[in-house]
Amino acid sequence: MARILVADDHDALREGMTLSLSRLGHEVQAVKGGAEAIAAYHKRPFDVVVTDLRMIPVDGIEVVRRLRADYPDATVLVVSAHGTIAVAVEAMREGAIDFLEKPFSPEVLRARVEKAVEIARERRGAEAARARAAALDEDLVRAHAPHGLVGSSEPMRRVLDQVRKVAATDATVLVLGESGTGKELVARAVHDQGARRAKPFVSVSCAAIPEGLLESELFGHEKGAFTGAVRRKLGRFELAHEGTLFLDEVGELPPSVQVKLLRVLQERQFERVGGEETIQVDVRVVSATNRDLAAMVAEGRFREDLFYRLNVVPITLPPLREREGDVEELARAFLARAAPRIGRKVSAFAPEALALLRRYRWPGNVRELENVVEQALVFAEGELVRAEDLPEGLREAPPAAALPVLTGDRSLTDVLEELERQLILAAYERARGVKAETARLLGIKPSALYYKLEKYGIVKPGEPGEDAS
Structure with missing residues (x-):
């Protein structure tokens, strides 16, 4: 028996759900709105919350957001007669474990709630493990993170914290991010910090295997299942039993394989190609993509139900251009790892080389940075990587125009003033200290420029500069 909270402002629907779930033997409490649901949960947490989406003044999204903020283990199922992909994605991103569109039968409601109860029990069973993980020093976790997850920027600290919690x-887990951001490294970190760390970590690229072979690769085949099947082959799911299966580029799965993958995620069982035996597996699935799966669902190119099964806990990796300060840290880590392997006694970067690395946009993200460091090592002479050792394209690239990310430690006014100071300084240097030319480049009056030059300490008060004759 589980304690279930039902929140719906429609009397008949609320009473119907309450009756249906009570018949399963659950203890059910019903409330008329979102505010009442949050208050009831604060008094005594429930195993599962079933909440309507459209309620006034506190809607179902806010219920999910508030409960998950105060109780990270809260298990919430959202129902609505206004179901859209965008709303479903928003609910799942806020922490809902499932989305059920009205109208639905009592049988469907019961099945979804029973699954939610199972998830709630699993979360309670993992509570002690989460407490132990939370007690780990964050710096220690970062020190043991794989190369590519190195970074102390605010975006990466958030990612590392998410990895620690979900592990x-x-x-x-669904890992999202541009190509080269290190999505497989996140998957490995989730595995290595979790309870399955001593079991297999099996990786498969859904885009690298021909469509005709992908089903056999994932689920295995029996001898004689098709031409060339001269022996039984175990699939990646069986090889990952009790461990973690990483599905990279999951957005490339063909529809036929999507159906079978959905069944494995729902029932934890499958048959090999050409086989009749049902195989039971215990596998944690971590998938990754650089595609917009929600858009693919809307276009009919990816199954909606599979998307929700994969997107239980999304982790979004920021592109390298948004990780202020991490480029230097990553470059040094790659240098320390690659130099002995390449046979170079290079220990650091020259200041001008670091400046070029910091200003580059990194369209290829962390993978591109690693390749650049290794290429520079090949040409480096002495103990430093110098600017001339870096690829020509990087040296000639225009400076990045990345905006700072507000993290709460500085006000918007402070950030804007710093940007203004940098722009004025860049123009002043380009004009070789000629104030009239600097004002022209900036499109401001010379009198305004003089004030700002002194304000930001670029020139001393009363300094004539190079305009004076």
């Missing part, structure tokens, strides 16, 4: 559970 202590057995939830299905």
Whole structure:
């Protein structure tokens, strides 16, 4: 028996759900709105919350957001007669474990709630593991993170914190991010910090295997299943039993394989190609993509139900251009790892080389940075990587125009003033200290420029500069 909270402002629907779930033997409490649901949960947490989406003044999204903020283990299922992909994605991103569109039968409601109860029990069982993980020193976790997850910027600290938290559970994870950001490294970190760390980590690229072979690669085949199947082959799911299966580029899965993958995620069982035996597996699935799966669902190119199964806990990796300060840290880590392997006694970067690395946009992200460091090592002479050792394209690239990310430690006014100071300084240097030319480049009056030059300490008060004759 589980304690279930039902929140719906429609009397008949609320009473119907309450009756249906009570018949399963659950203890059910019903409330008329979102505010009442949050208050009831604060008094005594429930195993599962079933909440309507459209309620006034506090809607279902806010219920999910508030409960998950105060109780990270809260298990919430959202129902609505206004179901859209965008709303479903928003609910899942806020932490809902499932989305059920009205109208639905009592049988469907019961099945979804029973699954939610199972998830709630799994979360309670993982509570002790989460507590132990939370007690780990964050710096220690970062020190043991794989190369590519190195970074102390605010975006990466958030990612590392998400990895630490989700690793202590057995939830299905979807890693999102541009190509080269290190999505497989996140998957490995989730595995290595979780309870399955001593079991296999099996990786498969859904885009690298021909469509005709992908089903056999994932689920295995029996001898004689098709031409060339001269022996039984175990699939990646069986090889990952009790461990973690990483599905890279999951957005490339063909529809036929999507159907079979959905069944494995739902029922934890499958048959090999050409086989009749049902195989039971215990596998944690971590998938990754640089595609917009929600858009693919809307276009009919990816199954909606599979998307929700994969997107239980999304982790978004920021592109390198948004990780202020991490480029230097990553470059040094790659240098320390690659130099002995390449046979170079290079220990650091010259200041001008670091300046070029910091200003580059890194369209290829962390993977491109690693390649650049290794290429520079090949040409480096002495103990430093110098600017001339870096690829020509990088040396000639225009400076990045990345905006700072506000993290709460500085006000908007402070950030804007710093940007203004940098722009004025860049123009002043380009004009070789000629104030009239600097004002022209900036499109401001000379009198305004003089004030700002002194304000930001670029020139001393009363300094004539190079305009004076």
